[in-house]
Amino acid sequence: MNIIWGGAGDPATNQAIAAFVADQIDGCERGFSDFTTLGVTEEGRLVAGVVYHNYSPEAGVIELSAAAISKRWLTRPVLNAMFGYPFDEIGCQMAVLRVSEENRGMVSIANRFGFTSYRIPRLRGREEAEIIFTLTDNDWRAHPVNRR
Template sequence: MNIIWGGAGDPATNEAIAGFVAAHIDGCGRGFADFTTLGVTAEGRLVAGVVYHSYSPEAGVVELSAAATSKGWLTRPVLKAMFGYPFDEIGCQMAVLRVSEENAGMVSIARRFGFTRYRIPRLRGREEAEIIFTLTDNDWRAHPVNQR
């Protein structure tokens, strides 16, 4: 697996990764605005993407949206790059994920990586709650993936 970056330096790649992520997240048809992306490729194909959006430099907070078609994409190098960007490159103190409570796979992943969970009823509509997950830079740095 290889890591690729979008962003202002490569707008075509940035748009392609964001389009991939949006296409794989229910309710994300409008896509993203003002974003930077990380992609993961295998055998020359995009198999996962992360979109960094809703960045608030004043608060030091950025939101991440991610999608994948491969289960093996969350390797140690990908995790270090994925969280290195918000915490080390742009100096965020918190990363935020918004996940449908029905997305058991992503809920499980967020818990394993030390995110704190906040369930908000009806945030995805009358019949569906959303979970807001937060991860501070301190919690990320204390995670076992960073201890080797």
């Protein structure tokens, strides 16, 4: 697995990773605006992506949207890069994920990595709740994956 970055320095890669993620997420047809991306490739093929968006520098909060077609993408180096960007590079104090309550895989991942969850009924429409997950920089740094 290799990590690639999009962003202002590589707008074509940035757009390609964001489109990949949006295509994998139900209800994300509009895509993203004002974002930076991280991609994970395997044998030159994009298998996962993370979009950093809705950044609020005043509050130190950023939202992450992620998707993958491989279950093997969440390696320690990917996790360190994925959370290193918001917490170490741009100084966020909190990362936020919005996940359909029906996305059991992502709900499980967020719970394993120490996110706090808040279930909001009807946030994805009349019949579907969304779970807002938050992860503080303190909780991330205290997580066992960061022990060396």
